Amino acid sequence: MYENVYVKAGRRWEMNYTIKDVAKKANVSIATVSRILNNQKGYSEKTKRKVLEAIEELDYHPNAIARGLINKKTSTIGVLFPALSSMFVTELLAGIEKAAHQLGSSVIVCHTESNGSKTMKYLQLLNEKRVDGIIFTSEILKEEYYEFIQKMSIPLVLLSTESRIYSVPYVKVDDRHAAYSAAQYLIKKGHKRIGMISGNQNDLIAGKPRIDGFKDALLDHGFPVHDSQIVCSEGFTFADGREGLKKMRQLAPEVTAIFAASDEIAFGAISEAYQQGIRIPEELSIIGYDNLSIAEMSIPPLTSLAQPLYEMGEKAAKMIFDMINGDQLVESRIMPHSIKERSSVVKKEE
Amino acid sequence: MYENVYVKAGRRWEMNYTIKDVAKKANVSIATVSRILNNQKGYSEKTKRKVLEAIEELDYHPNAIARGLINKKTSTIGVLFPALSSMFVTELLAGIEKAAHQLGSSVIVCHTESNGSKTMKYLQLLNEKRVDGIIFTSEILKEEYYEFIQKMSIPLVLLSTESRIYSVPYVKVDDRHAAYSAAQYLIKKGHKRIGMISGNQNDLIAGKPRIDGFKDALLDHGFPVHDSQIVCSEGFTFADGREGLKKMRQLAPEVTAIFAASDEIAFGAISEAYQQGIRIPEELSIIGYDNLSIAEMSIPPLTSLAQPLYEMGEKAAKMIFDMINGDQLVESRIMPHSIKERSSVVKKEE
């Protein structure tokens, strides 16, 4: 009677039944149960019913660990993020999680803090846990990482980043092109003196290309580009935005519109402008980058260059699964960007 | 020579070595290797060195799946969230992830969308994956969920929620008390006509208690409470905040200060106020709830009742591990709240 039920610490615990229990209950061999479980062929309708009944009665659920051991497939992927609490990353994660779950996989989140040794530790972990694939987001894929993942010999896709060195499929927007669009938008709105508060110019993925795109747009439209128009920050944060605006007002007070390399920078700039009594957008227009959900919450609502973050996450997850399922050639995806117009940019009539 | 290395799809793949390979290379049995791997005793220093060398040379890493199968411990926990892209949840996750990783575990994120059948599916999944514990956040623990997790017989902790029915350890702030503090803060600032934009009043965890706390504070300080002062929303979102402020202006235009039941609501209210030309905080003071990272980014910077979300996540993770490691009695934790003063509340002199 109490087979498979035992008492521990005074409490009644129901054990997780195994395939053996089911087999016994249904009077068949475990092989048959396994076949039915995996929709293979080689059994009669009658035994199938019998087994299914037993499964139902015992409320049996196969042990994914045991399955993983033999199939060499854990239905789990690992996702590496530099930060977890940034909204940017959060939207990517939501997209990944959705697609992964739809495709029957779980996702393990790893927060690397952009720290090399932490990243390696996570990679070790993911290796030991035998994840089926890895999504690497928003950071440079260092040689060390790449080599390690190579050795793990599981699929890898880059999300919101890319590698100029290694041939790894990626999903991102064309930063240079997107920045170009943002700057062009400002120009079309009649602004002639346009500044940029950029992220880190040494960041070859999200920093430099946006600066280049910005410059290109100005140049293409016949505007000169002075260094004083572009203030570079450490990163892409709110504080960087504040600092950025301060510098901008000193170096190029004539600027009537600013392209911020991230929404957070834009928020910082707006906040600083507010403190300095500069009215936005009347005196100073600002366009952000990312179109995070907070963009609509700012005052005034922030016009922003939109990246489809959620969709990017989904896409990356789908790519990983295509690769896991043997697709040799998955193409990288340049996702479309767009401009989400709100109220932080004004038309300049002159 | 090519033992353990094979070629697949034209590419050289390095296999994951097993304990057997190490044993062979070191000329010992797998039992010995296992002992050394697990820091048990029963081997000489010499063999230890030999084995360690072999491990090093092969770059061997134990297979966590195989270990999990035998140890019945996967070093993985599951975390259920109603939403992933809310900043609120994101901070909790960051805290959980940090603590979990420190304690040698991974976390699988599950996005339930507050949907019962999705939640059950996730629980099934976590059961099959044999996670060591579950953290359930920000939602009512329904009977169905509870029963299922009971059957899984693994530890469960509630985060930012609690159960009045089941005895499950939880980590949260005292919402009623916190709301009381927020209202009291407004009173101490000299406000006499105070309103509240609440979340859903039918939400017994985060909705009702905050309303109650608000009422208590007013009553205790000798203020009458009219229904018109409290506008209830569907949820806790930006849009709810906008709507809330609109209603508040209609129903109780005399109000000089508002307690918003979440920062997002506060943001919505501020945004709406801005559109209506109401100056904040001069004409209307607002205090939020949560103290999300965006609170400092609003204009004006939002004074908010702070929940230590990150720490709450950490704490919940630590509790789960205490339970996994056999602690029978872990106490629930009421985390301290505080008021983060910024500039959205003004002192009212009369």
Place this chain on the structure above:
DNA sequence: CTGAAAGCGCTAACAC
């Protein structure tokens, strides 16, 4: 101190 052997729960030949 060390090794042989029996599983953990499952899948996949291989027999009958």
Place this chain on the structure above:
DNA sequence: GTGTTAGCGCTTTCAG
């Protein structure tokens, strides 16, 4: 159709 058996990579008795 169905059962038997040999593992997957590891831990853990139990002998020696």
